[in-house]
Amino acid sequence: MDPITAAALTAMAGSVGGDAGRQAWQGLTALVRRPFRRGSAEDPGSEGLSGVSSGELEIAELEDDPSDPLRAQALATALGVRAALDGQFRALLEEWWQDARNSSGGEVHNSISGGTQTGPVLQGRDFTSPTFNMSENRDR
Numbered sequence: 448m449d450p451i452t453a454a455a456l457t458a459m460a461g462s463v464g465g466d467a468g469r470q471a472w473q474g475l476t477a478l479v480r481r482p483f484r485r486g487s488a489e490d491p492g493s494e495g496l497s498g499v500s501s502g503e504l505e506i507a508e509l510e511d512d513p514s515d516p517l518r519a520q521a522l523a524t525a526l527g528v529r530a531a532l533d534g535q536f537r538a539l540l541e542e543w544w545q546d547a548r549n550s551s552g553g554e555v556h557n558s559i560s561g562g563t564q565t566g567p568v569l570q571g572r573d574f575t576s577p578t579f580n581m582s583e584n585r586d587r
Contacts, residue, residue, distance in 0.1 A: 451526055451544055453519035459547070461513035471547035478543055479506050479526075484533045499532060500525045 505522035530537035
């Protein structure tokens with residue numbers, strides 16, 4: 448499984464990805480709230496894992512301050528630890544992560560070629576209400 452980055456979690460928590468980001472965040476929240484199966488009854492070493500976070504505290508803290516990279520990293524770490532200890536969660540988390548990356552619209556490739564641009568050029572993705580205040584330059 449590709450690691451879930453703190454930057455991706457920050458973007459989703461802050462709904463930077465628009466509807467896709469909000470939906471991905473809701474999916475992660477629902478996944479984290481599922482019961483945490485720490486090991487199995489056949490695994491005698493699983494009893495000492497009661498101090499391991501399910502990720503619920505970290506997800507709530509990141510929701511409170513989505514711009515905090517330390518909170519995002521704490522959630523990424525909690526998700527990784529939980530995935531290592533709970534095989535069912537790991538499979539569901541991997542499925543969620545694939546869906547979240549695919550629904551984000553993928554990579555952005557911007558290109559400008561030929562000619563001269565006489566106005567602003569905006570490159571990127573998912574802009575919301577961009578505004579340009581331009582004074583007319585008659586000396587061209």
